């Protein structure tokens with residue numbers, strides 16, 4: 001047996017199962033308020049933005065305010081039809097940029113107008129993939145203030161990745177301050193409550209020129225943001241996964257455990273093949289035994305059986321998701337037994353419920369898994385009670401609807 005599989009798993013909590021069914025059903029009704037004649041199509045709005053005219057409209061003027069979005073406190077919003085934003089990039093006003101020589105330290109970051117960046121053709125990131133990304137979200141509360149969710153965790157993870165790729169990295173304090181500054185500079189792009197969030201994308205890349213294989217001589221830390229809609233507009237929708245046998249996302253000793261850009265182009269082929277066959281995404285197995293669950297292309301995976309929620313342990317081939325970590329703590333607080341350990345394919349096929357976690361989806365219930373042509377369904381075609389409960393508890397905390405007893409949210413203004 002490979003040494004990567006030798007150590008025992010981690011068991012959290014235990015205790016009695018508390019009110020598993022006390023959850024609020026998220027019923028996100030789609031409001032077609034954009035038929036209003038005052039609506040400006042997105043294309044026009046981009047053109048306006050490109051001319052840098054800082055066009056702001058009072059809250060609710062462009063899209064006739066839906067009753068659920070009426071706020072007691074006015075705040076400025078960009079001219080976007082908030083009911084129609086999806087997951088595409090919507091350019092905003094500013095990006096944050098900070099540079100650093102190979103043996104130096106990051107300092108003097110600045111906010112610059114959002115736009116293209118200039119890069120040497122022989123930069124480390126373009127030639128040798130010396131790059132990392134992060135992803136987190138800011139939500140707007142009913143009172144207009146803005147909440148970040150555990151941004152220091154993203155800063156810690158970026159530092160871990162930077163160490164693996166021989167890059168200098170911002171300190172955690174610099175990282176969090178930069179995220180705050182970027183969100184505040186673009187705050188009119190944070191969607192109104194219930195309409196989505198501001199997705200924050202920090203990058204760390206080797207931007208200095210190299211030809212022989214070596215760490216780049218200069219690095220750039222950059223943050224840009226884009227408003228995104230709620231992933232599940234109509235309430236949680238189960239996804240259908242297929243287990244992949246021929247391709248692997250990560251190998252022991254490799255870089256699967258860090259958010260390096262190089263991990264993502266390599267999952268596109270398996271993902272497109274799966275989508276062509278009608279699946280939502282790919283579930284990867286470990287590359288040594290081809291037997292134990294790892295994760296989905298960009299999400300962690302959890303398996304529910306009775307009162308126990310299990311997830312593959314972090315051993316270098318799985319990305320340590322912040323949603324994963326938070327779901328473990330939330331589940332323990334709700335009285336579930338939570339285990340981080342090896343999970344075999346047989347076990348997942350016999351589970352009561354399966355769900356994925358990640359910043360974009362938060363919790364995504366799995367409706368079916370197909371393995372060697374055999375399809376196993378979960379949740380009886382609907383959303384499992386545990387997935388629904390965890391989604392509800394965590395999103396309410398992130399959005400500031402429920403009190404944050406965990407101390408995970410950071411209020412900006």
Ligand SMILES: *Cc1c(COP(=O)(O)O)cnc(C)c1O
Pocket residue numbers: 135259295296297298299300319320321322323324357358359360
């Ligand atoms: C980013 C990512 C996740 C989820 O991490 P979060 O911090 O929860 O967003 C899971 N798996 C992979 C491969 C990822 O890149």
